Amino acid sequence: MDRNVDAASRMISVVVITRNTRDLLLGLLRSVHQDRNVLAETEEIIVVDNGSSDGTAEAVGHEFREVQVIRNEGNAGFAAAVNQAWRKARGEMILLLNSDTRLIKGELLPLIRFMVENPSVGVAGPALVYEDMAPQRSFASIPSLIQEIVPRFLLELLSPDRHGGKTWGSREPEPVDSLIGAALVIRRRVLEAVGGFDERFFFFLEETDFCKRVRQSGSQVIFFPSARIVHYQGKTVGANWAKGRIEYNISLDKFIRKHHGRLYHGVFRAVRAAKTVLSVIGSTVIFPLMLFNRSMRRRYGYHVRLLVWYVKGCGDTGGLRE
Incomplete structure (x- = not known):
């Protein structure tokens, strides 16, 4: 050695x-x-x-x-x-x-x-x-x-x-x-x-x-x-996939707020929220297709939960803490 x-x-x-x-x-x-x-x-x-x-x-x-x-x-x-x-x-x-x-x-x-x-x-x-x-x-x-x-x-x-x-x-x-x-x-x-x-x-x-x-x-x-x-990527989150993605957004919002000014953070949050709204609208349009695709249903449910998180003010709830 x-x-x-x-x-x-x-x-x-x-x-x-x-x-x-x-x-x-x-x-x-x-x-x-x-x-x-x-x-x-x-x-x-x-x-x-x-x-x-x-x-x-x-x-x-x-x-x-x-x-x-x-x-x-x-x-x-x-x-x-x-x-x-x-x-x-x-x-x-x-x-x-x-x-x-x-x-x-x-x-x-x-x-x-x-x-x-x-x-x-x-x-x-x-x-x-x-x-x-x-x-x-x-x-x-x-x-x-x-x-x-x-x-x-x-x-x-x-x-x-x-x-x-x-x-x-x-x-x-x-x-x-x-x-x-x-x-x-x-x-x-x-x-x-x-x-x-x-x-x-x-x-x-x-x-x-x-x-x-x-x-x-x-x-x-x-x-x-x-x-x-x-x-073995993702095994520690496992069945809590949607909560895990919400937790990621919670951490991301904290990260940007910590390392950037108020204006930058506000624009960043607005862009992320707008993308979430568009995802929910787009998924709603093709909703009939989701009846046959479990993965699409799961992602749609996640985006709806994420939108609710934005509407509620981006707190610490909804993620892996619960």
């Missing part, structure tokens, strides 16, 4: 946030234990259970007695749970994993080595892939008004390195605006410097806000495409 990595021995605290994803979580923990390279660098594994009712904590305690489990009575939200864990952790770097991920044996060691050798990097993320190794979006641009006005395909065509997320132009590490938060390696001193994750974001965009603040603090945010990790 590289001597720099030896110097970092036992510097990693693995942190996983879960809520009612027992089987996925157990699969992830098994994959961590099967990757001896990662395990050799791991000081501890911390699981924060956000009020699960599926026996998650008991199952983890039965199979992995060395894993620390922090049990919350209710759903504290992703950001708050992450903050609980890293403040308790002893490692100099935090390997933050979604419970719906799986390590691919041997893939993460180069990313750990990269972090050890590049102290200017505050947070780095691997390439996210599906179970068949097809690429997922692994990084993202910062949400903006232009993204609401210009079609996504055109933004990806004009600037794939910034807006693509799936198109890995090279195998070399590259700076990005933000990483998808399913798997992140975060330097502890950077967490301390920026104050951790913003707990006003209950679910979604907390990692985007975090990455933005990391870059503002002078540290780099790096996408590391030569390391891969399997991500």
